[in-house]
Amino acid sequence: MGLVSKIQQLVDLSPEGAHWLSGNIETFSYKKNEKFFQAGRVCNYLYYIQEGMAGGYYMSDEQEVCNWIATEDDFATAYYSFISRKPSYESIECFEACTIQAISHTVLNELYLRFPETERAGRLILEEYYSRLEERLLSIQFKTAKERYTQLCDKRPEIIRRAPLGRIATYLGMKQETLSRIRAEK
Amino acid sequence: MGLVSKIQQLVDLSPEGAHWLSGNIETFSYKKNEKFFQAGRVCNYLYYIQEGMAGGYYMSDEQEVCNWIATEDDFATAYYSFISRKPSYESIECFEACTIQAISHTVLNELYLRFPETERAGRLILEEYYSRLEERLLSIQFKTAKERYTQLCDKRPEIIRRAPLGRIATYLGMKQETLSRIRAEK
DNA sequence: ATTACTTTTTGACATAAATCAAAAAAACAG
DNA sequence: CTGTTTTTTTGATTTATGTCAAAAAGTAAT
Numbered sequence: 001m002g003l004v005s006k007i008q009q010l011v012d013l014s015p016e017g018a019h020w021l022s023g024n025i026e027t028f029s030y031k032k033n034e035k036f037f038q039a040g041r042v043c044n045y046l047y048y049i050q051e052g053m054a055g056g057y058y059m060s061d062e063q064e065v066c067n068w069i070a071t072e073d074d075f076a077t078a079y080y081s082f083i084s085r086k087p088s089y090e091s092i093e094c095f096e097a098c099t100i101q102a103i104s105h106t107v108l109n110e111l112y113l114r115f116p117e118t119e120r121a122g123r124l125i126l127e128e129y130y131s132r133l134e135e136r137l138l139s140i141q142f143k144t145a146k147e148r149y150t151q152l153c154d155k156r157p158e159i160i161r162r163a164p165l166g167r168i169a170t171y172l173g174m175k176q177e178t179l180s181r182i183r184a185e186k
Numbered sequence: 187m188g189l190v191s192k193i194q195q196l197v198d199l200s201p202e203g204a205h206w207l208s209g210n211i212e213t214f215s216y217k218k219n220e221k222f223f224q225a226g227r228v229c230n231y232l233y234y235i236q237e238g239m240a241g242g243y244y245m246s247d248e249q250e251v252c253n254w255i256a257t258e259d260d261f262a263t264a265y266y267s268f269i270s271r272k273p274s275y276e277s278i279e280c281f282e283a284c285t286i287q288a289i290s291h292t293v294l295n296e297l298y299l300r301f302p303e304t305e306r307a308g309r310l311i312l313e314e315y316y317s318r319l320e321e322r323l324l325s326i327q328f329k330t331a332k333e334r335y336t337q338l339c340d341k342r343p344e345i346i347r348r349a350p351l352g353r354i355a356t357y358l359g360m361k362q363e364t365l366s367r368i369r370a371e372k
Numbered sequence: 373a374t375t376a377c378t379t380t381t382t383g384a385c386a387t388a389a390a391t392c393a394a395a396a397a398a399a400c401a402g
Numbered sequence: 403c404t405g406t407t408t409t410t411t412t413g414a415t416t417t418a419t420g421t422c423a424a425a426a427a428g429t430a431a432t
Contacts, residue, residue, distance in 0.1 A: 060328055080320070084313050123309065127270050130316050134266070137323045141359055142246050145419070165380065173327055178419055180381050331389065351410065364389055366411050 001073050003048040003101040010124050017115040024107045028100045036100065037092040042085055043078035045102040046125075052098030053162050055171070058090045066171040068132070069095075069159050076100070079129050083122060095163050140173040148172045149182050187259050189234040189287040196307050203301040210293045214286045222286065223278040228271055229264040231288040232311075238284030239348050241357070244276045252357040254318070255281075255345050262286070265315050269308060281349050326359040334358045335368050 003025055004018050013021070026045075030036050030052075037043060039058065054076045055069045067090065070076040081088030082105060103111075112119045139148055149172060153160055159168060169179040189211055190204050199207070212231075216222050216238075223229060225244065240262045241255045253276065256262040267274030268291060289297075298305045325334055335358060339346055345354060355365040 060324065080313070080316060083309070123269070123312070126309070126312060126316070127266070130266060130312065130319065133316065133319050133323065137319065137326070138246065140323070141251075141326055175420060176380070177382085177421085181419090184381075361390060362410070363391085363412085367389090370411075 002050060003103065006048055006073065006075070007118070007121060011118045011121045013118060014115065017111070017118065020114060021103070021107075021111060024103060024110075026102045026104075028102065030094045030098045030100065032094055032097050034098075035091055035093045036098075037078055037088070039078075039089055039091045040087055041081075043081040043088050044105050045077065046079075046082060046105075046108060047076045047092070048101045049074050049076050050099040050101050052100075053095045053158075054092055054098055054100075055095055055163070055167055056090045056092050057167075057170070064170065066167045067136075069156075069163055069167070069171055071158055071162070075125065079125065083126060095167065145172065145174040145178050146182050146185075148174070149179065188236060189289065192234055192259065192261070193304070193307060196310050197304045199304060200301065203297070203304065206300060207289070207293075207297060210289060210297075212288045212290075214288065216280045216284045216286065218280055218283050220284075221277055221279045222284075223264055223274070225264075225275055225277045226273055227267075229267040229274050230291050231263065232265075232268060232291075232294060233262045233278070234287045235260055235262050236285040236287050238286075239281045239344075240278055240284055240286075241281055241349070241353055242276045242278050243353075243356070250356065252353045253322075255342075255349055255353070255357055257344055257348070261311065265311065269312060281353065331358065331360040331364050332368050332371075334360070335365065 004013070004021050007013060007021065008018065027050075028036065036047070036054075037045075049070055049072055051072060053069065053071045055066045056076070056078060057064045057066045059065075076092060078088035078090050078092060080086075081090075085105075108122070112122075139151070143151070152168070152172060159171075163171075165179060166176050169176045172179065174182075190199070190207050193199060193207065194204065213236075214222065222233070222240075223231075235256055235258055237258060239255065239257045241252045242262070242264060243250045243252045245251075262278060264274035264276050264278060266272075267276075271291075294308070298308075325337070329337070338354070338358060345357075349357075351365060352362050355362045358365065
């Protein structure tokens, strides 16, 4: 699986377009715990995880809060910064060694110009992020900590298996101690 | 102030474009407590409040939760449904008698075709919604109920003055009783 | 294998806000 | 204006989760 196929899932992309895009993809490798994007900058790449797991986090009251976790075949970008061209408040860190494919903002715009049928991609990705953010808000507002953990176990067990518990806790909107207690009950 | 000026604040709109748009705006009047959009449908209009106050709300665990409040010169749309073309989970209700201007999804798309320089409008509005949603999540997650109320008083005093307290409470992510107690302290 | 450091778990206690119930005030209808 | 309904406030109690502290387990470095 790769970034080209991922984009093909979103929009029609001709063989010619796929070929053009392939030639413009950059590939990076990162070690566990490496941060490949730092808050405060504008995010210039649409990152995609080919191998590994990564998470986005921001600082709040001097603690790191994980706000998304991505694994193979997911986008892994400070997306709002990417599209708005504003400095990002979030950083991205690898929870495991990662192989990342990326296309730059410039390349993506050129893709849109050369192959206009792809222009919806940006909007569709933003919709996905919006939808996820909304779900997160509802979850944190109306579900108990235990319900949130259970839901994550059901929907994304690979996160429970592979991500650090401290990250999972803040991702779920709870403290580490609370997560520990919930896990002790199962 | 009107919908045309509002859009002009977002994107360049030529006099010709402004004129074309003006001719395609629909105007509606609603009474206090009237719901001009119901959850379950796809939202086909970009609504704009010329006069009055309205809020969007959704049902959660059999209670109505207000998730945005708009007043004069604000958009007042189930926006995610508007752009994604998916049925909306939220309804829109007038807290006061309202005068609403609206353009349909079809008209907006035609605007983009006729005046391509306006095409960013949809994305910019979505970014604004995204940004607000994110702020809301951070606020509910990390601020106390009192802090949230105080911030609303500072930033949008017209809401405190004009919206029903029950709506303000759920908008701020707290129960009515809690809001009452906070207010009693000031 | 040992030591140092980090992460997770556990125990005790505190607290912000919810829940339940009802009183008081405000709004609405005739 | 009166009676009814709705909204807001108030009082008492409960609860989910945070906070503080330390023990236990896991990881990394040598």
